[in-house]
């Protein structure tokens with residue numbers, strides 16, 4: 001099964017590029033930028049990755065990205081992920097980036113996106129991995145800052161497939177960003193957002209995302225099982241959920257494998273991704289292996305997860321068909 005999973009052509013749709021920053025690269029970038037890290041070495045840094053909730057993860061995630069300062073830093077970050085993706089037979093990836101986590105530290109939007117974009121172009125040419133960017137707004141910042149970021153992105157619209165929403169969900173419901181999402185839609189962006197697992201008001205947040213905002217898909221979203229009517233809406237629209245089993249195990253009490261199984265059985269388009277692989281110690285291949293071993297997924301079911309991923313990918317029909 002391990003070999004089958006390794007050989008499966010993969011499509012990764014839920015991956016935060018800042019969450020791919022491995023400790024080794026963190027140390028290299030800190031040295032390059034003359035910054036000191038609060039750990040003596042890679043081992044001690046990894047040992048500090050002990051999260052048991054979304055906020056406890058986010059604290060370390062934001063602290064870690066302080067070393068990302070220049071265009072080459074963002075290039076190296078994305079190129080390292082895309083090399084790893086190519087090794088795992090990822091053929092196509094949609095990559096989240098958090099511009100406000102950088103602009104709020106004084107790193108210009110232009111520096112962030114140019115570095116990432118250059119890596120995507122090089123990876124396609126040299127590694128045969130195709131990728132697109134999804135710009136995420138930080139939901140624990142004000143909606144006005146998200147709107148300003150959206151406007152700042154418009155000159156780079158051709159480089160961005162769509163928008164997402166991440167960071168701390170508590171007290172930050174989807175409707176807080178209704179005007180931002182409406183404008184994003186008018187500008188031609190596709191729409192997704194995190195409805196993280198087992199958060200307060202999880203089902204109401206999913207309802208808002210689906211009915212009030214009208215997202216094209218949902219990141220995580222497994223609590224939808226608690227509302228049969230919403231499951232039916234998602235089925236009718238052919239929407240997909242991007243699930244991240246090992247991430248779930250870090251921010252909640254379990255991988256939520258049984259919920260994922262149930263959603264697959266109901267016919268919902270489910271995909272498996274890695275979320276923040278440098279922090280959760282697992283890229284997409286390891287996520288598929290973990291889910292397979294708990295659910296005893298068959299080869300056909302594993303292939304279906306990847307087919308569903310390409311099916312809900314933000315690609316033109318003829319490009320998807322070439323992968324399927």
Ligand code: HPA
Pocket residue numbers: 016019054061166167168194196247275276
């Ligand atoms: N949830 C919310 N915000 C995030 C995540 C996540 O899984 N990863 C990086 N930022």
Ligand code: ZN
Pocket residue numbers: 014015016166194219275
């Ligand atoms: Zn995520």
